[in-house]
Amino acid sequence: xxxxxxxxxxxxxxxxxxxxxxxxxxxxxxxxxxxxxxxxxxxxxxxxxxxxxxxxxxxxxxxxxxxxxxxxxxxxxxxxxxxxxxxxxxxxxxxxxxxxxxxxxxxxxxxxxxxxxxxxxxxxxxxxxxxxxxxxxxxxxxxxxxxxxxxxxxxxxxxxxxxxxxxxxxxxxxxxxxxxxxxxxxxxxxxxxxxxxxxxxxxxxxxxxxxxxxxxxxxxxxxxxxxxxxxxxxxxxxxxxxxxxxxxx
Numbered sequence: 001x002x003x004x005x006x007x008x009x010x011x012x013x014x015x016x017x018x019x020x021x022x023x024x025x026x027x028x029x030x031x032x033x034x035x036x037x038x039x040x041x042x043x044x045x046x047x048x049x050x051x052x053x054x055x056x057x058x059x060x061x062x063x064x065x066x067x068x069x070x071x072x073x074x075x076x077x078x079x080x081x082x083x084x085x086x087x088x089x090x091x092x093x094x095x096x097x098x099x100x101x102x103x104x105x106x107x108x109x110x111x112x113x114x115x116x117x118x119x120x121x122x123x124x125x126x127x128x129x130x131x132x133x134x135x136x137x138x139x140x141x142x143x144x145x146x147x148x149x150x151x152x153x154x155x156x157x158x159x160x161x162x163x164x165x166x167x168x169x170x171x172x173x174x175x176x177x178x179x180x181x182x183x184x185x186x187x188x189x190x191x192x193x194x195x196x197x198x199x200x201x202x203x204x205x206x207x208x209x210x211x212x213x214x215x216x217x218x219x220x221x222x223x224x225x226x227x228x229x230x231x232x233x234x235x236x237x238x239x240x241x242x243x244x245x246x247x248x249x
Contacts, residue, residue, distance in 0.1 A: 008248040009113050016240035017106030024105065024233040025098040031225045033097075036152065037089070039214040039222065043153035105237060108135065112241050119182075125243035132238015134177055140230040142173040142196075146204025149226040153213035157205035169199040 087093040112131055116123050123131070143166045150156060172195050179192025212219055 008245070009117065011248045012241055012244040013106060013109040013113050015244050016237060017109035018102050019240055020109070020233055020237040021102030021105035022098065023236050024229060025094070025101045027229045027232050028097065028101075029094070032222070032229050035218060035222045035225055039151035039153060039218055042214040042218075045213070105233070108139070109237060109241050111135075112238065113245060116241070116245060122246075123242040124246050125239045128238040128240070128242020128245070129235055130238070131242065132234040132236070134174075135238060136231055136234035137177065138170050138173045140227070140234070142199070143169045144223075144227070145200060148223050151212065151214045151219050151222045154219065155207040155209055155211045157207050161205035165199065165202075165204050168202075169204075172196065172199055 087096045112135060116131060121127070146169065147162055147166060156162065176192040176194075176196035179195065180189050183189050183192060
């Protein structure tokens, strides 16, 4: 790859990713952020109630263990000193959100440009919208069928298992869509369709107990808001990537 092609790809990736990440942050501020903050209120209230119950149980256990002080000391030697760091609400939280979204968008734009280059097809902002739609299906819609977006305080399966299923689902969805769109022979297209459903036949990892401290209405509102925000993001990323990829070419 010569320097001209690399510069073309890098310029399209950075500009399209930065603009799309900023747009996503704006959409999140308008409709997603308020739902998260409300869910965090329920989560903190639940944690406070749990801590109160734990303190009451600890006081009872301490009184009962008075005859065995060594065992009691061993039981209580652990502590919960220091909560995990999180950005303060307001400008600091917004700043970190924008930074994370822009970084993520640049990474996705890099993948999108690489896929466009490998396809060898001409691209414009219109065809870029189709690439963005494909990204939306691969990275949001397909994984969300098994692991829908969750508000804070929701019971979930182990993180490692969810990550593995997410990666498998996104990868097989990309392969399946690629076969359906680019394969000429119908057997390959049929194989692509079968690949699409394999992760969902296997099933996403689920928690042993389902539940959330937030109301069901809030959880549903979060799913819908996140779906809209991601749709706007991916269409913008695809359109902008196609536009700048062609412009710098």
